[in-house]
Amino acid sequence: xxxxxxxxxxxxxxxxxxxxxxxxxxxxxxxxxxxxxxxxxxxxxxxxxxxxxxxxxxxxxxxxxxxxxxxxxxxxxxxxxxxxxxxxxxxxxxxxxxxxxxxxxxxxxxxxxxxxxxxxxxxxxxxxxxxxxxxxxxxxxxxxxxxxxxxxxxxxxxxxxxxxxxxxxxxxxxxxxxxxxxxxxxxxxxxxxxxxxxxxxxxxxxxxxxxxxxxxxxxxxxxxxxxxxxxxxxxxxxxxxxxxxxxxxxxxxxxxxxxxxxxxxxxxxxxxx
Amino acid sequence: xxxxxxxxxxxxxxxxxxxxxxxxxxxxxxxxxxxxxxxxxxxxxxxxxxxxxxxxxxxxxxxxxxxxxxxxxxxxxxxxxxxxxxxxxxxxxxxxxxxxxxxxxxxxxxxxxxxxxxxxxxxxxxxxxxxxxxxxxxxxxxxxxxxxxxxxxxxxxxxxxxxxxxxxxxxxxxxxxxxxxxxxxxxxxxxxxxxxxxxxxxxxxxxxxxxxxxxxxxxxxxxxxxxxxxxxxxxxxxxxxxxxxxxxxxxxxxxxxxxxxxxxxxxxxxxxx
Numbered sequence: 119x120x121x122x123x124x125x126x127x128x129x130x131x132x133x134x135x136x137x138x139x140x141x142x143x144x145x146x147x148x149x150x151x152x153x154x155x156x157x158x159x160x161x162x163x164x165x166x167x168x169x170x171x172x173x174x175x176x177x178x179x180x181x182x183x184x185x186x187x188x189x190x191x192x193x194x195x196x197x198x199x200x201x202x203x204x205x206x207x208x209x210x211x212x213x214x215x216x217x218x219x220x221x222x223x224x225x226x227x228x229x230x231x232x233x234x235x236x237x238x239x240x241x242x243x244x245x246x247x248x249x250x251x252x253x254x255x256x257x258x259x260x261x262x263x264x265x266x267x268x269x270x271x272x273x274x275x276x277x278x279x280x281x282x283x284x285x286x287x288x289x290x291x292x293x294x295x296x297x298x299x300x301x302x303x304x305x306x307x308x309x310x311x312x313x314x315x316x317x318x319x320x321x322x323x324x325x326x327x328x329x330x331x332x333x334x335x336x337x338x339x340x341x342x343x344x345x346x347x348x349x350x351x352x353x354x355x356x357x358x359x360x361x362x363x364x365x366x367x368x369x370x371x372x373x374x375x376x377x378x379x380x381x382x383x384x385x386x387x388x389x390x391x
Numbered sequence: 392x393x394x395x396x397x398x399x400x401x402x403x404x405x406x407x408x409x410x411x412x413x414x415x416x417x418x419x420x421x422x423x424x425x426x427x428x429x430x431x432x433x434x435x436x437x438x439x440x441x442x443x444x445x446x447x448x449x450x451x452x453x454x455x456x457x458x459x460x461x462x463x464x465x466x467x468x469x470x471x472x473x474x475x476x477x478x479x480x481x482x483x484x485x486x487x488x489x490x491x492x493x494x495x496x497x498x499x500x501x502x503x504x505x506x507x508x509x510x511x512x513x514x515x516x517x518x519x520x521x522x523x524x525x526x527x528x529x530x531x532x533x534x535x536x537x538x539x540x541x542x543x544x545x546x547x548x549x550x551x552x553x554x555x556x557x558x559x560x561x562x563x564x565x566x567x568x569x570x571x572x573x574x575x576x577x578x579x580x581x582x583x584x585x586x587x588x589x590x591x592x593x594x595x596x597x598x599x600x601x602x603x604x605x606x607x608x609x610x611x612x613x614x615x616x617x618x619x620x621x622x623x624x625x626x627x628x629x630x631x632x633x634x635x636x637x638x639x640x641x642x643x644x645x646x647x648x649x650x651x652x653x654x655x656x657x658x659x660x661x662x663x664x
Binding site for chain 1 (some may be wrong): 396525532533537539561562563600605638639640644646649654660661
């Protein structure tokens with residue numbers, strides 16, 4: 119039960135500092151397949167979901183905390199790099215003037231469709247061209263709330279491993295499965311019945327749609343939500359098994375994509391009860 | 392049908408430029424009771440809802456647009472200050488390197504409870520200590536979607552007139568009524584039956600709550616959502632007429648406050664149909 123050994127870093131130009139800092143940019147995350155997680159709360163969410171950081175960064179200004187001790191003990195045998203550094207260097211790494219006292223670098227998960235076992239959950243969220251990392255994180259969180267299996271990102275979505283998306287997920291990035299695919303990979307995958315289960319594709323839509331309340335949802339149900347400003351392409355909607363619509367009492371485009379996903383997901387959840 | 396006269400501003404130190412720029416800070420909005428709205432889309436939402444800016448700022452790099460022409464014509468007789476300036480100065484005003492080509496300064500609305508006519512809508516959203524301006528704007532947008540009358544902000548919420556909240560509202564700040572009150576003003580106001588109507592106060596809660604599906608909602612229904620991380624204070628919940636709970640299949644705090652508000656608001660809307 120010994121903690122991992124720590125090393126101290128005092129220089130801004132230290133290569134590890136530079137590497138961690140680079141993870142704020144998508145291209146560097148892509149190259150290294152690592153991402154940065156800030157704060158003891160998210161690191162604890164990760165640990166409790168079975169994920170440990172490859173690098174743990176501790177501020178010399180941190181307060182002792184039992185959850186941090188647990189994390190250090192769990193890291194003891196893993197060969198993780200545990201670094202102690204100044205608040206100034208942490209501020210540089212995170213780009214924040216008041217950085218959290220702890221951060222961690224994790225390996226990105228495998229996000230291929232093959233990792234999705236559709237029979238493991240009744241609900242799956244699917245987002246197409248979702249551009250806002252906050253919305254993306256919120257959808258992960260909603261998925262967690264409704265007991266969804268995970269989130270499938272279609273076409274050009276925001277990066278789920280960005281600091282903003284990870285933070286907005288409130289830890290759900292570690293509990294929800296995550297996959298990325300182009301539409302023309304996703305649809306054959308869904309229709310193939312691979313992994314031995316079918317899948318109903320449901321679009322939140324305004325065209326040729328039935329009311330979302332009491333619609334004939336079937337598990338596993340894949341709930342497809344479109345881009346924040348464009349909605350879903352017409353041919354994507356046409357390929358769905360069911361198109362449902364929600365009342366819009368105000369302006370035509372009044373509902374946020376993540377919000378529409380949540381209302382719909384709760385309706386599907388209730389219909390399966 | 393003539394447009395308002397324009398004047399050109401070329402200096403960064405022009406007092407109008409300084410004033411508009413100051414509206415990015417809450418204390419200056421508070422002093423002047425004005426707020427900044429960026430982009431032709433939001434300005435058009437405002438105009439279509441009957442609100443015109445007191446100052447209109449046009450970039451010299453703007454493209455002509457029929458909606459902008461309409462706005463300038465509507466401003467013709469109002470005595471509004473119409474300013475033409477460089478993209479550089481607009482960038483300075485908005486703090487963005489790629490500013491929108493149009494912005495406007497509006498007078499803040501009266502946000503006293505007296506402006507709320509509770510008999511004018513079946514649903515009202517109420518947020519307590521909601522700290523994130525994006526969440527606040529999203530709740531305005533959700534209110535618009537469900538045909539709510541408006542949003543009542545209790546205690547220490549984010550500023551609804553911040554650029555972030557206005558943007559996240561997608562124009563709903565101009566269609567939803569907005570009021571601010573302390574809890575100990577709000578509750579007597581609600582219970583007074585002033586304006587000749589009752590009001591049911593409903594909390595999204597985990598304590599002593601009934602399932603949110605099929606709960607006995609009554610119009611006008613005031614849906615109370617708590618702070619993002621703390622939820623509602625226990626005595627606030629106790630003062631509610633109805634406490635409802637939503638299934639949480641994952642982590643205890645999995646649902647975002649704005650998201651919980653949307654799911655609940657759609658349930659109430661359906662129950663009134």
